[in-house]
Amino acid sequence: MKNIKSFRILIMGRANAGKTTILQRVCNSTDKPEIFDGKGNKVYARHLDECFQRGYHDIEHELVFGSNPGFVFHDSCGFEGGSAQQFDHMRNFVVHCATASSVKQRIHAIWFCIPMTENCRTVTAAEQKFFNECDTGHVPVIVLLTKVDALNLDATQELEEEEGLEVEEAEEKIAKKERKLLEKWLAHIKHELNKCKFPPRGYLPLEKMDQSNADCNALMQCTANVLNEESLQRLLISTQQSSITLCVEYAVEK
Template structure:
C-alpha cells in the first residue's frame, strides 16, 4: 500500500536553479534576438535596441514559451565609451559567486557580426571585456553571427569563368573562400587576444529563414554546456540542457543525467520504489523525462493521459514471460513480432502495432506494488527507453522555427516513427538482457541502467 510520495528529480534541480541565466552582449543589428529565439525555441525574446543606450542590463528578459531561461541584454562597446562597460562590470560582480546559484550569470554570449564588408571585428571595449571576464570567471562564448552574409559576398566576387561551373562546385568554392576569410577576419584576431577563448559561428537565423544552420546552433549549445559543466553537482549543466531547444543530444544527455541521479539507479532492486505501485513509479519517471526535454507544450500533451497510455501500450510488450503471452494478449501473432520472436521485425511492426491496446492483464499488473521481478525490470527499462526515443523523434518532427510548439499530430507522428523503426528491436534487446543470466545475478550486478543507456545511445537519431 502506498504511503509516501515519489517527487520528480527535476523538482529538486529546478528548486536550486530554476532558470539558465545568460548575459547577451552585442550591438544592435548583429542578430541577438534571432539567435536567442532559435537557441531557446521562442519567438518573444526581443533583445534588440530601438536606439543606443535604451537597454537596462538588470532587466530580466523571459518568455512564456520557455520558462527555463532568463536573459540580460547589454549593447556592445562603442569606441571611447566607458559608461556601458562599467555597467556590465558592476552587473557581473553583483551576479557572481557571492550570490545563490539561481541568481548568478551562468554564461555570457558575446555576439559579434562577421565583418563581411571589411572593418575591424573587435573594438577596444571588447578586448577590455575579455579581461573582465577572465577576472570574474564567468564562462563566455564569442558568437560570430551572420556568416551567410560573408558567403553571399564570395558569390558576388565570382568570375565569369567560375560562374560557368556546376552549382555544387560553385557552392564548394564559395564555402572554402568564406571560411578562409572568416579565419583571417575573425578567428585570427580572437586568438591574438586570447587563444583559450571559445567561439561559435551562426548563419541563416533571420526572421524569414526556413532552414537555420542547425549544426552551428548545436555547436554553440555544446560549447556553452562544456563551459558550464564544472559547477557544483552539475546543476547548471542540466538546466542549460533543459532550457535550450537546439540540440537533441543535449536533451538526451540531460534526461540521462536526471534519471541517473535517483530513479534509474538500481532498477532491478530499487529502494526508491518500495511500497509504491508501478503506476506511481512510472508516472514519476515519465515526468522526469518530459521535464528534461522541456518542449513548448502549453496544452500539457506530453503529460496527458493519451500520451501516457501510448507509452504504456509500448512498454507492456516486454512484461510477460513468453509462456504467458496467450493469457496477456489475444493478438498473439502480432505480439510475437513486436517482442522480437517473429522473423521480419521491421517489415511487420507497423501493422502489428496498429491492433495493440492496453491489455487487461497489464492494467491490473501495473496497479500492483513494485516488486523485484524480471517482468518489472523489463517494463521499467522498456518505458524509459521507449519514452526517451519517442521524445527524440518528436524533437526532429517539431519544426525548428520558433516557437516550436508541440501538437497532437507531432506526437502521433513521433510514436509512429519509433514503432516502425526501433520499437521491436529495442524490446528484443531488453528481453535478451533480462534473460541472459539469472535475475539474482542482474540484481547483484546492479547494471540494468547501463544497458538502458547503451540502448538509448545505440538507437537515438542524433
C-alpha cells in the same frame, strides 16, 4: 542547486549583431520577450518596440520568452561607441552577477557576439577592453561569430576579382571560399582575444540564424562544455528545447 529553476545568460556585443534573433531561435519563438525588473515586476515601456529595434536595453532587466521561461536573459546594449560610464555600468553588473552569493541571481554563461558583417573590424577596441578589464570569474564567456552567412557575398566578390566565375562551378567555389574566409576570421579573432588578460572560454560560428528552423544544438553543446559545474550543465541541458538527442547524449555520458 535544486531550487534553481532558470538558466541565466548575458548576451552582449555590438548593436545589430543579431542578439535578439539568437535568443528567439534558442527559445523557438518569433515573439519579443517579456521584460522584468529583477524583482518579478513586469516592465511596461512606452517605446519598448523602438528600444528593441535600436538595441537600447537595460542590462539589469530580465528577458523571458513565454515559449521557454526556463531561460532568463540579460542584454547589454552595444557599447563600442558608448561612454566610459556605460562600460563601467556593464562591468559592475557582470562582476556583481558573477560573484553573487545567491546562485539564483548569478549569470551562468555569457555569449559575446561579433558579427561577420563587419569582418573588416572583427576585433575592435571595445572587445579588447572587455576581455582585458572584465574578470568574469567562473562564468564562461563564449564568443559567437554571428551573421556568418554574410561571408557568402565576400566570397563571391573575391572570386570574381581573382579569377571570374563559371556558372557550373560557381556554387562549389563560393562555398569553399566562404569556409576559408570563416577559418581566416575565426583564427584572427582567436589570436587577438587569446592575448587578452581574460580570454574567452570558447568560440562558435553561428550560421543561418535568420531562419526559423535554425539549429541551436551546437550553441547548447558548446555552452554546456564550458560550464565548470555539472549541476549547471544539467540545468542547461534540461532547459534547452533544441534537441532531445542532446539530452539523451548527455545522460548517457554522465
